[in-house]
Amino acid sequence: MKHLTILVPDAQTSLNTFACIIGAYDIFTRANQHWVGQGKDPVFTVCLAGVSENAVIQQDIMSIRPEFRLSQVAGTNLILIPAISLDFERPEGGNIELTGWIREQYNKGAEVASMCSGGLMLASTGLLDGKSCSIHWNAVDKLKNLFPRVLVKTERLITDAEGIYTNGGGYSFLNLVLYLVEKYYNRETAIYCSKIYQIEIDRQNQSAFTIFTGQKAHGDEVIRKAQAFIEDHFREKISVQDLSTRFAVGRRNFDRRFIKATGNTPVEYVQRVKVESAKKSLESTRKTISEVMYEVGYADVKAFREVFRRITGMSPLEYKNKYNKEGADLAAMS
Known part of the structure; x- marks a missing residue:
């Protein structure tokens, strides 16, 4: 059985962080249940991991506590990085440890996927240097300015290269999750999940959702x-x-x-x-x-x-x- 780690950031979170964690956990759990219902073994053991079991991310109305510390996860096959706050400039607090762990696990053979603004966290590991990355259209300029070596694909909903996946923004992380379900399970399971959760499958482009405001955060x-x-x-x-x-x-x-x-x-x-x-x-x-x-x-x-x-x-x-x-x-x- 493979191991899926959904990261729980230690800081720099937003409500969208919660949505990504809960949505991904729910869909992968349902995919496992569907797989088992066909007489097969579950594909993934799914866990939430953070720098500490006591590290709780919290907003006014909810909180999430990781099930495991990173030190307890010796190896994993797939890492999901949820969205983070758009005021991100560099990893802070325990997120510094998270980025080091992501880099270490990727070098050991794990695949890594970032959801929405989680692409900023992924880029800070250096793993996206010279690689394609999609992110929410509202974070494109920030990504380009902070990480100029990343090849930003503004129009793409999902990128897939060398075991690294990224996606556009907002709730389009659900499309990335379906994409990964199809990759790790099969097409039939992805279609099943798309119907259960009523998510449009095979979306490839986020251009129609972009609101162009022009990059003005420059000094010229x-x-x-x-x-x-x-x-x-x-x-x-x-x-x-x-x-x-x-x-x-x-x-x-x-x-x-x-x-x-x-x-x-x-x-x-x-x-x-x-x-x-x-x-x-x-x-x-x-x-x-x-x-x-x-x-x-x-x-x-x-x-x-x-x-x-x-x-x-x-x-x-x-x-x-x-x-x-x-x-x-x-x-x-x-």
Whole structure:
């Protein structure tokens, strides 16, 4: 029988930490029960482990106490790292010991999976250097700034490389758990769990959930002014040359500084601002796709659709049908 360790952080926790721990424990326990019901031995012994049995993570309404100390877990096959607080900068308290233990177990052959912002904890072990990582869209900039050697896959819901798994954010950790159930049990068990818990299986992309706000936590005041100009004038035709001239910076230097500060080229930034505005219109108004397209400054339907799909993973019509209840109801009545 394999051993699954769900980590209980010693500090830097949030309510989402609880959700990840409880959700993962529940689903893997149910997968084991289903497996045993078919006359097979359980795949995993599932345990909660922390730096101390007395280390309780606590919020106002609940607390979780680990079943075992890390020192009692000599070896494990799979480690799950739950979400942590988004104010994370570096491991604190007993979490320093947790990161060392994760690194040690991985080097012994264990696989490791991080859920949501737990990717920050995983990155702090150094195991993600040069590897792909997905994380909640709201933590992407922090991950890039703290751990520049990590290959951040903003649009991916799940990454899987060299025995390390990561996932996007929020409650999409449930999709990662199903992914691991399929890997360690089989497809039929993953489908069973998806039906029991009513989780949509095989989600691959988190782009449609991203709310683009632009990276502004940088020290380049000229680029911050350029961002503000783009956000105020995105409906107009904006060229990179015009921007660099407006802010008295050479074109090549402007491009370099913009990418360094925001993680996007100036053209990508303009596109993302336009698409974010289009998404809000598609979600909340009865405007047609063409009306929205013109409103955000596009005149070419094909170009608008291509950019929208590249950024969100969906066509404008698919997005409207998914998120605009009034539009969906009208479509159903017609």
